Amino acid sequence: MSTTTHTIWLLAGETSGDELGAKLIKALRHFNPSLKFCGVGGPKMQEQGLELLFPMQDLAVMGLVEVLPKIRMLSNRLNQAVEHIKTVRPDVVVTIDSPGFSLRLLKRIADLSIPRVHYVAPQVWAWHESRVKKFPGLWEKLLCLLPFEKEFFSKHGLQSTFVGHPILETEVHHGNAEQFRKDHQLSDKAPIVLFMPGSRRSELPKLMPVFKQTLSLLKRQLHDVTAVIPTSPLAKERVLHMVNDWPVKPIIIHDPQDKYNAYAAANAALTKSGTTTLELALAKVPMAVTYRVNPVTAMIARRMIKVPYVCMLNLLANDQIVPELLQEDCHPEKLSAMLMGLLTDPEKAKAQQDAFTQIMHQLSGPNDELPSHVAAKEILEMIKG
Known part of the structure; x- marks a missing residue:
């Protein structure tokens, strides 16, 4: 050149x-x-x-x-x-x-x-x-x-x-689970759930309160569960401020390698729709997708959307391999129940992971x-x- x-x-x-x-x-x-x-x-x-x-x-x-x-x-x-x-x-x-x-x-x-x-x-x-x-x-x-x-x-x-797709160039799938648990003083058996609300100013206020309640419900059923919130450096301070009053304190991370290590250690994830779903799929993390916007925005969007799914993984698979809990279904009880299913049903989690492998091949x-x-x-x- x-x-x-x-x-x-x-x-x-x-x-x-x-x-x-x-x-x-x-x-x-x-x-x-x-x-x-x-x-x-x-x-x-x-x-x-x-x-x-x-x-x-x-x-x-x-x-x-x-x-x-x-x-x-x-x-x-x-x-x-x-x-x-x-x-x-x-x-x-x-x-x-x-x-x-x-x-x-x-x-x-x-x-x-x-x-x-x-x-x-x-x-x-x-x-x-x-x-x-x-x-x-x-x-x-x-x-x-x-x-x-x-x-x-x-x-x-x-x-x-x-x-x-540039997701294939990341180190997402090269995390170290043992290192993450060691760095954050977590036992080998404690289940880890990733909560991923995004980094936009318009997303965090909608999803963080729901995640707070979801985690509280999950903690009642799995006493040793640990929540991790990966975020961007730009959103870190806002996220830290938002979790001040959470009765169950999550681990907040923003370093890329720490995030990849968290992916490797995670047993399940609850994420907004978007690129994060591809990251999680590459790291083989079973997940559910959720999202909530202003009700007026949601009403207009539902009239405009022409595809059957919002999750990119589901679109690429032409099948709902990842549960989508959107708007009214973005509710703490439904979200905690879905996460419990992923954490306690190995077959459900493995079905997702097998599908992820096929989907990633399409992105080369x-x-x-x-x-x-x-x-x-x-x-x-x-x-x-």
């Missing part, structure tokens, strides 16, 4: 995008060490050399109702990003997920003649297929993480490339190459072209 200095402008709006962006920057530098990176991201992208325009936490808002109070701030940030791109004139702009903000940005810079790449396909196959009509002209290249997305977008006349990129390397090559081809 050429060593000519080029600038790549990147945008990531949430923790999962920051992790994806960090892997992408590292892969791009593997092929061209002289590249420069600027834009919007989180701490992991900054560690890889991203020059930050503004913190990505400003964009980490989810929910149709929840976003309303943030509209003015989001509009200002959009204008700021557009002006920065006009000033920097990068060789390519790469937006990572966060379609609410990313697609608006791509549209605003359409007349700048700067190549645009969107990484992580918008999940219109789940929400509203007619929205595909708005996509032509938004990007020059779409990079997909899921195998069925290429066919979906091709059906609508949009070129896309399946690069594989072309020729089993690292997904971040496939994505990096696609982006560098645009600069070369």
